[in-house]
Amino acid sequence: MISSKQESSAGFVPLYNVRTDLALEARELVQQQTAAEIPGITSENLQENGIAINRLEIETEQASRQLGKSEGRYLTLEVPGLRRKDAALQDRVSEIMARELVRFLRLPENLDQSVLVVGLGNWNVTPDSLGPKVIEDLLVTRHAVAAGQKILGDGFRAVCALSPGVLGTTGIETGEIIAALAQRVKPALVIVIDALAARRLERLHTTIQVADSGISPGSGVGNNRLGINRQTVGAPTVAIGVPTVVDASTIAGEAFDALADHFKKDARGHALGNVMKDFDWEQRRLLITEVLEPYAGGRLMVTPKETDAFVEDMAYIISAALNSALHPRVHSEGSEKYLQ
Amino acid sequence: MISSKQESSAGFVPLYNVRTDLALEARELVQQQTAAEIPGITSENLQENGIAINRLEIETEQASRQLGKSEGRYLTLEVPGLRRKDAALQDRVSEIMARELVRFLRLPENLDQSVLVVGLGNWNVTPDSLGPKVIEDLLVTRHAVAAGQKILGDGFRAVCALSPGVLGTTGIETGEIIAALAQRVKPALVIVIDALAARRLERLHTTIQVADSGISPGSGVGNNRLGINRQTVGAPTVAIGVPTVVDASTIAGEAFDALADHFKKDARGHALGNVMKDFDWEQRRLLITEVLEPYAGGRLMVTPKETDAFVEDMAYIISAALNSALHPRVHSEGSEKYLQ
Amino acid sequence: MISSKQESSAGFVPLYNVRTDLALEARELVQQQTAAEIPGITSENLQENGIAINRLEIETEQASRQLGKSEGRYLTLEVPGLRRKDAALQDRVSEIMARELVRFLRLPENLDQSVLVVGLGNWNVTPDSLGPKVIEDLLVTRHAVAAGQKILGDGFRAVCALSPGVLGTTGIETGEIIAALAQRVKPALVIVIDALAARRLERLHTTIQVADSGISPGSGVGNNRLGINRQTVGAPTVAIGVPTVVDASTIAGEAFDALADHFKKDARGHALGNVMKDFDWEQRRLLITEVLEPYAGGRLMVTPKETDAFVEDMAYIISAALNSALHPRVHSEGSEKYLQ
Amino acid sequence: MISSKQESSAGFVPLYNVRTDLALEARELVQQQTAAEIPGITSENLQENGIAINRLEIETEQASRQLGKSEGRYLTLEVPGLRRKDAALQDRVSEIMARELVRFLRLPENLDQSVLVVGLGNWNVTPDSLGPKVIEDLLVTRHAVAAGQKILGDGFRAVCALSPGVLGTTGIETGEIIAALAQRVKPALVIVIDALAARRLERLHTTIQVADSGISPGSGVGNNRLGINRQTVGAPTVAIGVPTVVDASTIAGEAFDALADHFKKDARGHALGNVMKDFDWEQRRLLITEVLEPYAGGRLMVTPKETDAFVEDMAYIISAALNSALHPRVHSEGSEKYLQ
Secondary structure, three states, X not given: OOOHHHHHHOOOOOOOOOOOOOHHHHHHHHHHHHOOOOOOEEEEEEEEOOEEEEEEXXXXXXXXXXXXXXXXXEEEEEOHHHHOOOHHHHHHHHHHHHHHHXXXXXXXXXXXXXEEEEEOOOOOOHHHOHHHHHXXXXXXXXXXXXXXXXXXXXXXXXXXXXXXXXXXXXOOOHHHHHHHHHHHHOOOEEEEEEEEEEOOHHHOOOEEEEEOOOEOXXXXXXXXXXXXXXXXXXXXXXXXXXXXXXXXXXXXXXHHHHHHHHHHHOOOOHHHHHHHHHOOHHHHHHHHHHHHHHHOOOOEEEEEXXXXXXXXXXXXXXXXXXXXXXXXHHHHHOHHHHOO | OOOXXXXXXXXXXXXXXXXXXXXXXXXXXXXXXXXXXXXXXXXXXXXXXXXXXXXXXEOOHHHHHHHOOOOEEEEEEEOHHHHOOOHHHHHHHHHHHHXXXXXXXXXXXXXXXXXXXXXXXOOOOHHHOHHXXXXXXXXXXXXXXXXXXXXXXXXXXXXXXXXXXXXXXXXXXXXXXXXXXXXXXXXXXXXXXXXXXXXXXXXXXXXXXXXXXOEOOOOOOOOOOOOEOHHHHOOOEEEEEEEEEEEHHHHHHHHHHHHHHHHHHOOOOHHHHHHXXXXXXXXXHHHHHHHHHHHOOOOEEEEEOOHHXXXXXXXXXXXXXXXXXXXXXXXXXXXXXXXX | OOOXXXXXXXXXXXXXXXXXXXXXXXXXXXXXXXXXXXXXXXXXXXXXXXXXXXXXXXXOHHHHHHHOOOOEEEEEEEOHHHHOOOXXXXXXXXXXXXXXXXXXXXXXXXXXXXXXXXXXXXXXXXXXXXXXXXXXXXXOOHHHHHOOOOOOOOOOXXXXXXXXXXXXXXXXXXXXXXXHHHHHHOOOEEEEEEEEEEOXXXXXXXXXXXXXXXXXXOOOOOOOOOOEOHHHHOOOEEEEEEXXXXXXXXXXXXHHXXXXXXXXXXXXXXXXXXXXXXXXXXXXXXXXXXXXXXXXXXXXEEEEOOHHHHHHHHHHHHHHHHHHHHOHHHHHHOHXXXXX | OOOHHHHHHOOOOOOOOOOOOOHHHHHHHHHHHHOOXXXXXXXXXXXXXXXXXXXXXXXXXXXHHHHOOOOEEEEEEEOHHHHOOOHHHHHHHHHHHHHHHHHHHOOOOOOOOXXXXXXXXXXXOHHHOHXXXXXXXXXXXXXXXXXXXXXXXXXXXXXXXXOOOOHHHHOOOHHHHHHHHHHHHOOOEXXXXXXXXXXXXXXXXXXXXXXXXXXXXXXXXXXXXXXXXXXXXXXXXXXXXXXXXXXXHHHHHHXXXXXXXXXXXXXXXHHHHHHHHHOOHHHHHHHHHHHHHHHOOOOEEEEEOOHHHHHXXXXXXXXXXXXXXXXXXXXXXXXXXXXX
16 A cells, blocks of 8 residues: 555655554554654553553654554553453453543543444454444443433443444445434444454454544455544544454465575575565565465455354453443443343 | 224224234225225225235325325235245246336436335344345445446446344434435435234235335334334335234234124124123223233234244345346346345 | 043043143143142242242152143242343342252263253244254363363363254254264263243243253144153253243133133123133134134244343353353352353 | 375375365376376366366275375366356356256165255354355255155155254264264265365365265364264265365465465576475475464464355355255256245
């Protein structure tokens, strides 16, 4: 998306052919390539009980361009332990995520001001089904709150939700559907849930990103064509995502790099390592395209075989965290009591 | 919904406690009770290959009140043979329905003017899942037509679709969601698909109703609280429905009536038959409520055990008919070629 | 199933036309009709925190015939409060059910002796989907235990599971499939989960029955044609069931009875009440058949509209109770930690 | 699975690190590496209307070892056009597949001798759901044929079916479940349907393989641990499969090879090309493992994003072909009439 020549002259290194929806990885990559701090970014790290919390802010347009990520705040939880099905850890992540969400979302005190939660993605494609699965377990209350319903009692915010499906099944851009609904419902906040693509395999199903910049065009497993953010939706839009796939081209690129590294270490191959160093990014990109071309390159995703169980777990964690962060009553009484 | 006293004085017979979403049945009931033609209604019947076609029009406000159905045109197909899984008959019904839809819908010649099809109902409740199932098999083209996409070729109308779910899962009235979307997409026509309640068991899964008055408040298996029609949606709205349930109170009422009939025929019971004749509608209603009360009466539905297979079949018939009626190309080449 | 004449002469009252899969209801009915204790039955009642526990034993063949239920032990939990979605109550029911199951099942101490759990019923028909839904949340361990897998650790029993579907989708009697599998796997115990039919609407989704006599022919929502029990399966077979439907003929019958009761109380209708008293069971049965005939009477079920949410809740309760009762480790650490 | 040293001394080239479940690809690979015909294999090719038909027979043990595929007959249909959703082509493939299946399966004339069709794989993982989806559309008749049921009429074979799930959800090896059932049902033939892994991306969702050797240990998307074949099942076993994934390690390997090829063509890189030629297979394998290791290498699959629609289409084609090949009546009247 960024031509190498142009950017080189601008003095910073582009993310050649690496697809990642995580701001954390974009920063990592740029730092790796420039071996220097990036100006215009603040970052804070916490470690709690096996959960790494990163609070990142992209503050300048230049930093935004360098990372290929929108300006704004990013909250990232990394929990490598989630790969082993550990229910106690899942609950801990939910609780910490709820606490961090309360801090991040800055919700209005008035519980009648509604929040619209939208589950993006395709029900029928396992690694793209995170959004609809979160919606399934969400405590939806707007109709009850509006009716002043006595059953629920106090302490519940007006929450509404939709899983609209994807462009191929609706014929309407998902951003358009959300904007139409937001115009009607007038939510104080829109939260969109989506499955993401990462660069690093170890991040699949172990990382959660929360971003107040919404969703960028072309991101997500389903590659949303338009962005979904404050501009397109007409209301503050926070995106919550979990990487569930790596692009096949990323894997092919990593294979190239591993090979180059191998030759660099090898005495005999040293000359070769140098040749490869010169091997330019455009050639590299063309070659990857060639490898994947039989399948119209770029539309291929790499995902673990157990993706169904992992998506299920992450959906549970996120909906528990949302229920707790959105509804003060759930927060005080514990989320498992209200999971549907 | 209509108090008996008031209406009796007005001179016509109300549909005491009988719940039906079919205009055909409402008319049948009133005729049965009044033993006379109802003014303000025109009706036309055709019989074709085991398919009974009825074209009904409710033309006056008085007829509308008498039937408890909105003014407008109603097309009804009755196909008792559908209860036996006969694939050839299914195809015939699809074709005839497509032909009747073309006549009924009066679609604009300009294929760029979009049609929005909405599948009402709850995915997770079998007899309420007709709408979402129809959407699954619908040929959705708006995004391709808008992009002037060359892949599709000519002869396709811009069709878009949504299965929004129900109030309990979204927190938003379905009518609101459709209105919001219609305001954005500006469709020439909105078509809503819904599962209905009938009075007669023999009509379950064998009858299709098309109505240009949209959907009335309180109708459908899921009891939509607001109506979904031209007024609420802001665009012409046609409803397509299939009865998949009978209300439990209807069954209880039929049991009463069968008993009364039985005694009327019986010599000894003749006196009783007379007593029952006096047994007034209010007492009858109270008694039925009492029988069903342990389950908050009226929220109970009667449905056949094989409902899943029947709903599947009817969804297939309707989506094939819609694909053919909406897309001139599908109409000319045969719908099965385009079923997804 | 029992002709009235024959049984009357035998001196006890048959369950005219009332379909129930609950031993508790069968007993209730017979007691109601005979106004006397039934010999050959022992029964014990406990009340705990809004949960009524009944331990029933049918000890003689005569009692078995009178109730129309197999000899054996029946454990029934009644929890009217479950109709209001109360997560804390659900957890309490799971815990008490686990405790009662441990007592009821008398499992072998050797954890290597496997237990086979079978989810009966049809995935695609909501009120018949209890069995498959329980299996989804079950902690399946046989392959890990067999491999001496170190990941799990100690304290897990070898549990295996299957949701075979129904006769219409497999072409094989479910009892045959289980018997075939049991012959191979040699489980110490087979547990089958099934959705049941009740007589009383208030029992829908609020009652759990555990029976060591397995499943009788013709019972369950799907009407299993053969029984599933020790004889047919070749291993001890315990059935766990929840009523999710009432037969339409039961509702029609209740309507008759309510009408008769009404007239009995009414001065003017007293004569009628008497006539109805004479109105014999055969006439009553014929009339009900007539009411429901348009839909091949008896294959119709009455179920609440919110059946999906209730089935989901009951499946959660049962799988949590089973995980705890079957695996000592889960029992000691709390079941929610191991729910998948 | 084959150590390189040992096999090199035996004089033929092993399939280093390339995973394919297709006999056709295994043969292609070996021919590519040896640049010679493989003894012990007969092969016949047909081209019909955009459908390439290959009939392959592996006749000797040596050929079997060289290809890493069991001795037996393999029928392969390759239809690149299926990637474009062309319903007319789908029907043509179904018809030709039905014709070829009749020839391949050599079914008994007696229609009472049953055929057991088993859908392998995991419902909840899209690219592994082919088997269960085929079963959904299969015309199951064993119970009706057994009952001498008059509804169906003549011309139907006794077909039964099961989708047992996977080891992780049952705790029982799928081969064990099938063997247990086969022992009881005594089918004349067992047909298993499974999703496969291919080497070539262009074969995904465009290729169907039928093999009378059943399923090899470790093959399929879900990596069945034991084989499923005549020996393990106790009845003749035919496997029908469609590749829906490529192993991530295959993609990484292809990236290596593309790079080597690139340098071979390049003047400057010629030296490098030579070095890479020496770069031995063990090093290559280690490097690939390293690239994929963060995700416990080898459990990663590459699949197109539209996998859901393609799996749906292939399931439709296969079930239509099976219905026609198994039931003479469907064959003569056209399969679409009997698709459920």
